[in-house]
Amino acid sequence: MSVHLLVDFGSTYTKLTAVDIEAETIIGTARAMTTVKTDVLEGFNVALSKLENAHPDMGDITAISACSSAAGGLKMAAIGLVEELTAEAAKRACLGAGALVNHVYSHHLSKKEIKALKNAQIDIILLAGGTDGGNTECILHNAKKLSEADLGIPIIVAGNKDAADEIEDILSGSGTEYYIVDNVMPKLKKLSVKAAKDVIRQIFITKIIEAKGIKKAEEKTGEIIMPTPESVLMAAELLAKGYEDEEGYGELMVIDVGGATTDVHTIGEGYPKRAEVILKGLQEPFAKRTVEGDLGMRYSANALVSLVSPYEFKQYYKDADEDKIQASVKKRSDHVEYLPDSEEEEAFDEALARICCDFSMSRHVGTVEVVYTPLGNMYYQTGKDLTEIKYVIGTGGVLINHKDAKKILEEVNKKSNKKLELRPQAPTFLIDEMYILAAMGILSQKHPKLALKLMKRHLK
């Protein structure tokens, strides 16, 4: 019997999944609080003994692989020239690599922006700007400013290749760690993020893990191969596409409501579904991830509640009065491991989760805009049309532990009164009941077919 142990060092919990490779089954899962502040291995060991106690005849662990979003995960800043073009392309590269991106800047970096970068706790900067052969002036300006600012974090340069040599001259003497890779937007509106994503992952594995005190875990777990959100995205892509003769589910969406963020992943082209709709804007990635740093159940509960007025909050939670809301929020942001201990608090969590689903969906899906022209109405689509998505899969603590999780997920296809949002219309809802999606993403690196089979068996 050979057991492959999959480890996810999460922001709150360290989660283990043991897979029997020959029998093609999940032996069991276990979790314990993540312990980055002292020694990550403490939490890991607690979880491991839980797992071993529950499955005494589990057999020898022959392989371990891990991913991590502990200690704040991977935080990046994206910089480009035009907001809707290279700045957006840079942001998408970061998101696709599993990063949280709260700082996106376009055009010339100002002193104020540099200061914000200095004060923010960012792990890596991605600097883009200009198509190949296009504008070099802006990215050169920004490279100089960043070099002078001496932020002490790696800079990935993925902009106009015509500027590469000069940027090398600027950065090479500065002591800044830098990487020059292919342009994220080599041609107008053409997205090309693979090279940037690869180097982000490389830096994450070699440097970021170390800086956050998670590297130590590698003594036991072998290399931590990627940020957790990237493994979820990989799992989703595998589940959609299938592998060899094992069929996939087709276009799908994963929504991950966490303590700090809500992540939405969709796998699908998202092209307009009607002939009269015209597609606008930068090319969309086939596997698209967005992450909302202000939508989370615990760390971000404060930010979340400030997004809605008490009046709006009532749409999600009937008998809310303002003091009660504040008290419940405080309880959650002060004690991130808090679990609801009354029916009221359960209902409150449910309300938060609904808001996470509803708002993150608004920000993820494409929209259609009606333009009144001399020749009548025309329809312009920006972003992805996800109306025909077949499956919506819910994951993350609240959804998994909620008895009526599919009800919460229905927020996803609720009619929005804001604009013409292209949300899934009649998807089948599935729940990641065993909390294995991230684990299956890591497993898919070595055993894609098995990972696919296990997902198909256990997502219900």
Added chain:
Amino acid sequence: MATVVIGVIGADVHAVGNKIIEHVLNEHGFNVVNVGVLSSQEDFINAAIETDAKAILVSSLYGHGEMDCKFMKENCVEAGLNHVKLYVGGNIVVGKQDFTAVEERFKKMGFDRVYPPGVNIEDAIEDLKTDLNLS
């Protein structure tokens, strides 16, 4: 070689001339960035910024060019593209109008060159080379 942005402005779908212009400019060694039909002013302008274009060639065939091109120059200036040459051509107004008056109106709007229907595109390219000091 110099980069130029071309496209058809507004709700206009006439695609044939646009393809021909792309082809001929390429033949003359220009680096052509084609934003295609149904393009807004913003599409032209954003493309010109990222690609460092030296000129924008706007086409309008369906008769509503004057409306679609309003404030295009102002918007270019706003976006830092003061130096970028702005041309327009096709069937830029409704029906057959006295072209001298049409040209004057578009020049007033800030277009550097304005072309009548049926212009030989090769002639416009000669103008472009002159304006960009390429020959």
